[in-house]
Amino acid sequence: MNLATKDIRHNFGRFALTTVGIGLLLMIVMGMGGIYRGLIREATLLVEKIGADLWLVQGSTRGPFAEISRVPANLEDRARAVPGVAGARRFVSHTIQREHRGRPLRMVVQGLSWPEDRGAWIPLVAGRPLRQAHFETIADRSLGLPLGEKLKLGKDVYEVVGLTKGMVGSGGDGLCFFTVSDAVSIQFDVPGEGVRLERQARRARAEGQDIGRLQPLLLERAAGPASGIPALAPPQVSAVMVTLQPGADAAQVAATFATWPDIKVYSTQQQINLLLAGMVDKARRQLGLFRVLLIIISTIIMALIIYTLTLDKIHDIAMLKLMGARNGIIVGLILQQALLIGALGYGLAYWLGTFAFPKFPRLVVIETPDLLSLAAIVLGISVLSSLLGIWKAMSVEPNKVLS
Amino acid sequence: MTNAAADTTPAIEAFNLTKVYGSGNTEVVAMKDVSLTVARGEVVALLGPSGAGKSTLLTAIGLINPPTAGRIVIGGQPVMEADHALVDLRAFRRQHLGFIFQKSNLIPFLSAVENVQVALEINDVLPRPARSRAMELLDYLGVADRANNLPDALSGGQQQRVAVARALANEPSLILADEPTAALDSERGRQVMELFRKVAHERGAAVMVVTHDHRSLDVFDRHFEMEDGRLKNGTERNIEQ
Numbered sequence: 196m197n198l199a200t201k202d203i204r205h206n207f208g209r210f211a212l213t214t215v216g217i218g219l220l221l222m223i224v225m226g227m228g229g230i231y232r233g234l235i236r237e238a239t240l241l242v243e244k245i246g247a248d249l250w251l252v253q254g255s256t257r258g259p260f261a262e263i264s265r266v267p268a269n270l271e272d273r274a275r276a277v278p279g280v281a282g283a284r285r286f287v288s289h290t291i292q293r294e295h296r297g298r299p300l301r302m303v304v305q306g307l308s309w310p311e312d313r314g315a316w317i318p319l320v321a322g323r324p325l326r327q328a329h330f331e332t333i334a335d336r337s338l339g340l341p342l343g344e345k346l347k348l349g350k351d352v353y354e355v356v357g358l359t360k361g362m363v364g365s366g367g368d369g370l371c372f373f374t375v376s377d378a379v380s381i382q383f384d385v386p387g388e389g390v391r392l393e394r395q396a397r398r399a400r401a402e403g404q405d406i407g408r409l410q411p412l413l414l415e416r417a418a419g420p421a422s423g424i425p426a427l428a429p430p431q432v433s434a435v436m437v438t439l440q441p442g443a444d445a446a447q448v449a450a451t452f453a454t455w456p457d458i459k460v461y462s463t464q465q466q467i468n469l470l471l472a473g474m475v476d477k478a479r480r481q482l483g484l485f486r487v488l489l490i491i492i493s494t495i496i497m498a499l500i501i502y503t504l505t506l507d508k509i510h511d512i513a514m515l516k517l518m519g520a521r522n523g524i525i526v527g528l529i530l531q532q533a534l535l536i537g538a539l540g541y542g543l544a545y546w547l548g549t550f551a552f553p554k555f556p557r558l559v560v561i562e563t564p565d566l567l568s569l570a571a572i573v574l575g576i577s578v579l580s581s582l583l584g585i586w587k588a589m590s591v592e593p594n595k596v597l598s
Numbered sequence: 599m600t601n602a603a604a605d606t607t608p609a610i611e612a613f614n615l616t617k618v619y620g621s622g623n624t625e626v627v628a629m630k631d632v633s634l635t636v637a638r639g640e641v642v643a644l645l646g647p648s649g650a651g652k653s654t655l656l657t658a659i660g661l662i663n664p665p666t667a668g669r670i671v672i673g674g675q676p677v678m679e680a681d682h683a684l685v686d687l688r689a690f691r692r693q694h695l696g697f698i699f700q701k702s703n704l705i706p707f708l709s710a711v712e713n714v715q716v717a718l719e720i721n722d723v724l725p726r727p728a729r730s731r732a733m734e735l736l737d738y739l740g741v742a743d744r745a746n747n748l749p750d751a752l753s754g755g756q757q758q759r760v761a762v763a764r765a766l767a768n769e770p771s772l773i774l775a776d777e778p779t780a781a782l783d784s785e786r787g788r789q790v791m792e793l794f795r796k797v798a799h800e801r802g803a804a805v806m807v808v809t810h811d812h813r814s815l816d817v818f819d820r821h822f823e824m825e826d827g828r829l830k831n832g833t834e835r836n837i838e839q
Contacts, residue, residue, distance in 0.1 A: 196708075196712060196715060196716055196719055196725060196728075198707075198708075198716070201707050201708055201712065202707045204707070205706065205707030205748075206707070510703070511705045511706070511707075514703050514705065515705075515716075515720070516688065517662060517691065517697055518691070518692065518697070518716075518717050518720055518764075519688045519689060519690075519691040519692020519693070519695075519720055519721070520688075520692075520720045521688070521720070524720065592662070593662045593691075594657060594662045594663050596697075596699065596703055597653070597657065597662075597699065597776070
């Protein structure tokens with residue numbers, strides 16, 4: 196006869212409520228781990244999927260994922276000339292928050308180096324890659340933009356031609372792919388009045404200098420579009436991504452780039468490491484500490500509940516001892532209940548999680564090793580939480596029956 | 599009747615039992631120099647006013663409240679020498695003793711039959727034969743029809759019958775009962791007392807009952823009276839008297 200299950204059946208309401216409470220706590224612990232895994236996956240998703248072997252970033256910086264990086268767009272052409280390089284693409288990425296159809300729309304604007312890169316590598320769930328140099332975009336489904344949706348950003352309107360799923364940036368915002376020139380236009384879009392004021396300011400600066408006063412053509416150019424002034428550089432990009440020829444020695448190519456004083460070169464793995472060591476590391480530690488706290492709280496709550504359940508049975512335990520029950524029977528009664536609460540709570544946490552986690556705004560990734568380690572932790576806290584109850588049961592004397 | 603009934607070895611032999619609580623100014627002598635012998639198959643009553651030391655004697659013999667001095671022999675086996683156990687007390691209680699108290703002390707989350715069954719399983723009887731034996735005992739005590747009821751659903755008399763069945767489960771050589779009829783009306787109280795006599799005579803177990811109920815004294819083979827922790831001489835009676 197299993198005394199633990201008999202007792203549970205008798206006190207089913209309390210046992211069920213306890214299990215639900217523990218289950219919800221464990222679901223949060225499980226969710227915290229999943230959020231951490233999700234953070235890593237979201238943070239590294241783009242770097243891993245974009246298919247670059249080397250990243251050329253602004254000298255003395257750690258790249259666009261760690262800090263602001265600016266390199267000239269023509270670095271792309273310089274990189275192509277290096278032996279072993281199969282291709283080079285500009286990398287433009289920035290987060291914007293605009294309003295669309297009366298609600299805020301936050302997205303990561305991701306530039307594709309047209310015409311080499313039309314987004315063929317992007318896993319689409321609907322639609323197609325880009326087919327023209329301007330005014331088309333591939334959006335992640337999390338942004339809520341359907342195929343064919345027209346999206347006004349700056350002065351231009353872009354049409355959604357493709358949809359992805361789960362393509363988000365390190366902040367969890369959905370990715371929206373444009374050609375690099377469109378991405379730059381969106382980033383550096385200045386209102387008409389701002390353009391006019393800047394042109395007037397340029398003209399005023401030119402008039403204040405001898406060269407401006409002596410050369411009317413220069414004054415005229417200063418008041419015109421920026422592209423007409425050779426001294427002004429084109430907009431810069433965040434980085435240049437390099438793909439290597441098959442069989443090329445990555446270390447040797449990287450060593451060549453490393454001799455260029457204006458840039459710094461990183462492998463994809465180094466970029467991932469920098470990403471994880473920065474923003475994600477702090478989030479990881481924060482979530483880790485929170486998980487530890489929740490596990491401690493779960494243990495204390497379980498211990499208190501098991502202890503209370505034991506106190507309720509203390510007279511019966513004394514009677515069992517009086518009848519000559521071995522310690523194993525009494526320990527088993529308490530330990531089995533603790534393990535059952537832990538196991539059912541864990542199962543409930545997992546079951547509830549399968550419904551709740553997909554509805555979280557950020558990606559929650561539950562991996563088997565994490566589930567196994569949490570199961571081991573639950574086993575540990577179940578045993579630990581039963582110790583107080585077991586101690587109480589062991590210390591009760593059979594003559595307690597008489598009181 | 600079991601083989602134990604044919605055995606002439608006394609069920610209980612107590613020699614000079616003394617129990618002292620506290621020390622110095624707070625010292626209380628609950629039991630002083632008590633000696634008695636109870637034969638197998640004998641039903642004895644332990645009488646006396648409150649505080650006379652009846653329960654102290656009963657729990658000392660029941661190996662749950664060791665004496666300060668004296669010697670206890672049960673079924674010919676020395677088990678206590680002062681407060682020093684000579685056997686594994688829990689195992690000994692499991693195999694040789696049965697207890698019944700004023701309250702039935704049934705385990706509330708077990709049904710009537712399970713309350714009896716658990717006593718058997720504690721003594722290493724397998725679940726199926728334990729269940730069968732528990733049902734037999736409930737039938738013997740006239741509560742088989744309530745076998746699957748939880749204690750809450752049983753009357754006081756039925757609960758006490760189940761408690762008796764539990765005490766009998768492992769065929770103990772000694773049954774100790776502390777005011778088992780105090781919570782019952784006189785009719786049911788007498789039924790329980792007569793049950794003890796039936797059990798003792800049919801199954802060969804010695805039964806020692808602490809009671810205040812003088813109306814049922816005719817049920818007992820002998821009675822002992824205690825006063826101020828001391829035992830007066832035992833008086834023989836039989837049911838015809």
